[in-house]
Amino acid sequence: MNYKDYDIANFITDEFFIQWIKNPNENNSHFWEKWMEQHPEKRAMVNEAANLIRSVKYAYSPEFTDKMYVETFEQILKADNEQSSVKHSKPTPNSSSSKGSFLSFIPLRGIAASLLVLFCLWAQYEAFNYRPEPVEKAETSDQKIQPVWAKIHY
Amino acid sequence: MDIWSAFNRGDEFAFNYIYRMYVTVLFKYGCQMCKDQSHIQDCIQNIFIDLRRKRGSLSEVQSIKSYLFKILYRELISKSNKSKEEICKEPEKIQKNFSIEFSQETKIIHQENDREKFEKIQDAINKLTCRQRQAILLLYEEGMTYKEISVAMDLNEVKSARKVVYRALSTLKSLLQKK
Numbered sequence: 001m002n003y004k005d006y007d008i009a010n011f012i013t014d015e016f017f018i019q020w021i022k023n024p025n026e027n028n029s030h031f032w033e034k035w036m037e038q039h040p041e042k043r044a045m046v047n048e049a050a051n052l053i054r055s056v057k058y059a060y061s062p063e064f065t066d067k068m069y070v071e072t073f074e075q076i077l078k079a080d081n082e083q084s085s086v087k088h089s090k091p092t093p094n095s096s097s098s099k100g101s102f103l104s105f106i107p108l109r110g111i112a113a114s115l116l117v118l119f120c121l122w123a124q125y126e127a128f129n130y131r132p133e134p135v136e137k138a139e140t141s142d143q144k145i146q147p148v149w150a151k152i153h154y
Numbered sequence: 155m156d157i158w159s160a161f162n163r164g165d166e167f168a169f170n171y172i173y174r175m176y177v178t179v180l181f182k183y184g185c186q187m188c189k190d191q192s193h194i195q196d197c198i199q200n201i202f203i204d205l206r207r208k209r210g211s212l213s214e215v216q217s218i219k220s221y222l223f224k225i226l227y228r229e230l231i232s233k234s235n236k237s238k239e240e241i242c243k244e245p246e247k248i249q250k251n252f253s254i255e256f257s258q259e260t261k262i263i264h265q266e267n268d269r270e271k272f273e274k275i276q277d278a279i280n281k282l283t284c285r286q287r288q289a290i291l292l293l294y295e296e297g298m299t300y301k302e303i304s305v306a307m308d309l310n311e312v313k314s315a316r317k318v319v320y321r322a323l324s325t326l327k328s329l330l331q332k333k
C-alpha cells in the first residue's frame with residue numbers, strides 16, 4: 001500500500017512514520033516533508049496521527065534524581081575497583097602467596113629482611129648444588145612469590 | 155554499534171556515554187514493572203556492574219537501548235521469581251504495570267466532537283492488556299522500532315511484536331476512523 005492510501009490506523013502503526021515523529025533525523029524528515037508537499041490533502045490526517053503518537057505517555061513517571069544518578073554511577077565504579085583489586089593483585093608481600101601474607105603479619109621489617117637474605121642464600125645454595133630441573137623450579141617459584149628477591153638473587 | 159564495541163574494549167568514555175544516555179530511561183522503564191524505586195536503582199546498578207565485568211566478551215548488539223531494556227526486564231523477572239507472563243498477569247498489577255496516560259494538549263481538543271473521541275480512546279487504552287500496553291509504550295513513548303520492541307520484550311520474532319501492537323490498536327481503529 002502506498003502512503004497516499006494510508007488511513008490513520010496505518011500511519012500510527014508504520015515504523016517509518018513513527019520514527020519521524022519520535023526520532024526525527026535527516027533521512028526521515030527529508031522524506032516526509034517532501035511527501036507532505038505532494039499530498040497536502042493528507043496533512044490533517046498526518047497531524048492527527050502525530051498527535052496520537054505524542055499523546056501516549058507513561059502514567060507513572062518518577063524522576064531519576066541527580067542524587068540517584070551520581071550514587072549509582074559511583075557504586076558501579078566502586079564495584080569495579082573492588083573486583084580489580086582481587087583480580088589483578090599487585091606483587092606486594094600481602095597478596096597472592098601464603099608466604100607473602102605471612103610476611104605481612106611480622107611487625108618488624110628487619111626480621112622480614114633477614115628472612116629474605118637467608119632465603120636468598122638458601123636459593124643460591126640450591127642453584128649451585130642441584131640438577132637443572134629443580135633449579136628452574138626453585139627459581140620460578142622464587143620469582144612468583146617475591147620479585148624483589150629475584151632481583152637480589154640475580 | 156560503534157559505542158558498544160568501544161565499551162566492550164574497555165573504553166571509559168563509551169561507558170560514560172552509555173550510562174548518561176540510558177540510565178534515566180532505564181529507570182523510568184523499570185518503574186513500570188515495580189514501584190520500588192530503590193530496587194530498580196539496585197537492579198540498574200547490578201546490570202552495569204555485570205556488563206563492565208563482561209567487557210571483552212560482550213556480544214554485539216544492534217540497539218543498546220532495547221538490549222538494556224531486555225536485561226532490566228529479565229533482571230526484574232528473576233528477582234521477583236515471576237515469569238514473563240506473571241509479571242503482567244497478577245490481578246492487582248494489571249492496572250498498575252505499564253499504565254498509560256493519554257494526554258493530548260488541551261488546546262488541540264477545541265471541539266466537543268474531539269473531546270468525546272479523546273475520552274473514548276482513553277477508555278479503550280485502559281482496557282488493553284498489560285503486554286499490549288508495554289508494547290504501545292515502547293512504540294510511542296520510547297519511539298522503538300518493532301525489531302527493538304521484540305528485543306526489549308524478549309520475543310523471538312519481530313512478527314510477534316507487530317502482532318501485539320496490531321491487536322492493541324485494532325480496538326482503537328474503529329474509534330479513530332469515525333470523524
